[in-house]
Amino acid sequence: MAKRPSRLKSTKANSLLTRLGAIRPRLFAFLLDWASWGYVAYAVMFLINRYWFVRYVNFYGTLTLPPWGWPLVVLATLELVVLSHAFGHSIGLSLFGLELLTHSHRFPTVRDRASRYLWWHASALLLPVSLWRSGRECLLLHDVRSKTCMVPLAEVKDELPVTKPRPWYLTNRGLMTVALIGLTFWVGWLTTQINLQRLFSRAPKSAYLWKALVTPDFEHLAMPDPELKDSIMGGMLESIFMALLATIFGGLIAFPLSFLGARNIMGFSPLGWLIFTLARAFFNVFRSIESILWAVVFAVWVGFGPFAGVLALTIHTIAALGKLYSEQVESIDPGPLEAIAATGARRWQVVLYGVIPQIIPSYLAFSLYRWDINVRMSTVIALVGGGGIGRILFYYKGQVGRLSNAWNQVGAVVFTIVAVVWLLDYISGRVREKII
């Protein structure tokens, strides 16, 4: 089998940039492991606080840490990372595909590892010098002195001798993963105040609620409630239309934006890169805020009512569809594009004749899918004044205590929502199958 050239033997110019490139995975793996040990420290401190000193624990769980405690924690976690990198295979190393090997690509002995661990401290103290003096292979002081280095596993896989992998409970990363999950579970149980006893002891009390919910009162299904001036079906229709409009508006706006957010369309010129980055950043920022929060803003802007809901859903739809669409554009078959570009067509002509025909079906499918999500979302957006079926739901919920059958009415609304959402889900699923 032909040997692939190892990165260590690359003949690239010895610029700072290449050196930084070579050190990048190592750096990331290091930071990741440091963060995970830091997280372990946080969790342990949290638990100590919780069980030893029974008092209010603030967010970093360090209420009882003396001033010298902080540097201690930082140093301790640092040492642990270095130890786990020298003597084991940490999560960071396996995630970034690195393996500690000697310069001749053998597995290091314990002596090598110990020497690496010790030399690391000198190397870290002299980091600028060490980085400056590292050759093009970016061998830092401790790499040189211990005659070991971190090698990308993919490049040396074929040279390594076959060994039986260890079971997970004997590896650093296996144990660490379990520890992380276990600690998170423990701390999470405490922070979210999970209380199974309350869940069960209050179950009988909530029985009346369930009883009311499953015996819905469809009195106002089609007949408008005199106080609310609307019926359940009217509200549902409002929700469906809100979702529909939001999907159409959002889809129309996301369509042109999606090309700006696609790598293969924007190319690699600085301007293209800038637009691409801006478009993607826009999608990500606006996607990360739920539409219900947007509704708060729009309720101020255009007043309470379904229009505010439509606008809120539209914003979120633009971002979500924009991202999906542009990923779709990126995954198209480049063959036809080349063919059209080869005829001397301009860029927009390539898009019009090569790209758009390829993406229309999946765009439709995504939009349908989005409509589905929007209908679901529109059932609750009324909570902050967005209109739709939620308005009726929360109205009846608010009548609990005043109306004896308020929960039954809520039940009727929920039943309607389930039926309609289920139906739309089914239809859009069938149509999507057909389209793609």
Next chain:
Amino acid sequence: MKDRYYAGFMQEKPRWMRSLADLRGRLFVFITDAIALIYLWTMVSYCSNTFMFHTKSFVTLPWWVMLLVVIEATALWENFGVSVGMKLLGLRLTSADGSAPSLGDRALRYLTWHFSGLPLVGVVAAKDGQAWHDRLSGLRVVGAEDVETERYPWYRRSWSIALLVLLIVTLVTAMLVTRVDFVKFFTGAPKTGRIWRAFLSPEWSLLGDGIRLLIVTVFMAFMATLFGVLIAVPLSFLAARNLTQGLIGRTVYTIVRGAMSITRSIEPIIWAIIFVVWVRVGAFPGVLALFVHSVADLTKLYSERLESIDPGPVEAIRATGANKLQVIIYGIIPQIINPYLSFTLYRWDINVRMATIIGIVGGGGIGQRLYQYTRLWRWSEAGLLMLLIMIVVWMMDYTSSRLRARLG
């Protein structure tokens, strides 16, 4: 002796089965067209009520008037044009020799339809797929691929015009129902100036509190996902069509799938309302609400994935004489571990988003505080919390998509 083995399998279907299928097709076409027309009718009357009488109502004329008109209109449409229902099933009306029917034949078929097709007798008694009104008029309904017809431009095809009208009417009604008002959209913009300004100068003194709330929120999502996975993994095996065979299996499959799709169609916020009543306000009802929704969603995702596993290895393991448990452990689980992890990450991502808003109804986390601030119009504080949410959600989104890409 040979006949005993498979007699009945290869025979033609009995006549009643064929005419039942025929009836189903005709009913489908008719009901589809009628529903389209009823929809058109109600939406148009809603619009005209709004414009002319300034009332909001979907019905003006009595329901039987509508029904009569719709039935007649549907029959006319299906006899004198290609209706939406016919288009969906790919059907055309032709005369016996395959040519386009004359207007007289069409009118005859339309008239005879009233005592043959409407009371269904003529259809039930159909022979060779020809109902009474088909025979009397000498026309028949055939697959579109069997006839040579001129291709008309879209504005001369009744079904495409109908779809266009439906679309326009839907849009107009939707705008009326949701009270779309672009004037307000532009004139109201200055009102939000204060909000944007406040967002630009967030209240930094709230940072510590905000981070604490955020940690709670992320833990809520984690706990909900973890519990959700623990329940959804075993459930998914019961909800996968290829693993549930036999009468009991199918029953379990139907029940689990049905329950999950009902649970899934109720938003976590609505679940949270119920759980707040049950276990009182706090992060716990939020976790429960997210948990319930996650179970339903994950079960669906997982079981769909189970349905698409490669049957080859499963077959190979079965052929070695392994029992059911061993087939699952050696043939199925290795195939699904990575997709399951990837779905779980995806769901965690969604749960973090949901956890940021579930507090609105008392489900704890950062959303509760954020909602309070917005109600008090304290936008600087709200702005800081929104900023924090944005950062965390973006981080989760990024790491989870990177990890998912690695899982492949």
Next chain:
Amino acid sequence: MADHLVVEHLTKVYERGDVLALDDISFSVEKGEFLVLIGLSGSGKSTLLRCINRLIEPTAGKVYFDGIDVTAASSRDLRQLRRRMAMIFQQFNLVRRSSVLTNVLSGRLGYVNPWLSATHQFPHSEIKMAMANLERVGIPEQAYKRADELSGGQQQRVGIARALMQTPELLMADEPVSALDPATSHSVMRYLELMNREDGVTVLASLHFLSLARRYGTRILALKDGKIVYEGLPSEIDEARFKEIYGEEAEQVEVH
């Protein structure tokens, strides 16, 4: 009953599409034979093999293995029977994400303690046996790789090693070499021949190429549209017979 495997009036109708895939098939196989099934694509070869160990439930007919009625066996007995008849597949059917060793060991699942195997623990002797079998098919150094990192020929050898783990009396091979190139095909076929000659395993293989069938088979069974159209020695298939089996337009392709 003297014969090793007896198939009587086997019929299979696929409900989906009303396909009559096997139409009253009867034949018997003696111990130590290398019986080759040939026939066009869709003639029912795979269906026949899968009906024998009931990976597919036959619609009617009987299969006897060493005098035991396979078609009437309870699920427990069926597992015991399947242990004795190994199978290898055209697409190898390895669990792609598991290691080669795990794949080979899974051939032993019918023998080991089911509860112990649920935790992926195998007795030491079984692991040794797996390594020995990997040695036998010439890929001991691949044991800890993931199965999908191997080439097609290597994967099929893993499939053979998995079958060897069952210490089978009958080996069914469903087009074991049609996904492989000619040279690799021969090396894989030679392992089957070796099992047949040295271990006395009866082999029932479906093949696409007549030349391979002539080279390795001791007897040939030709299927067409779910019926047996020829049964006899490989050397007796002449041009006319060939046309009868494969249709008028067919021409012989040689694999060397």
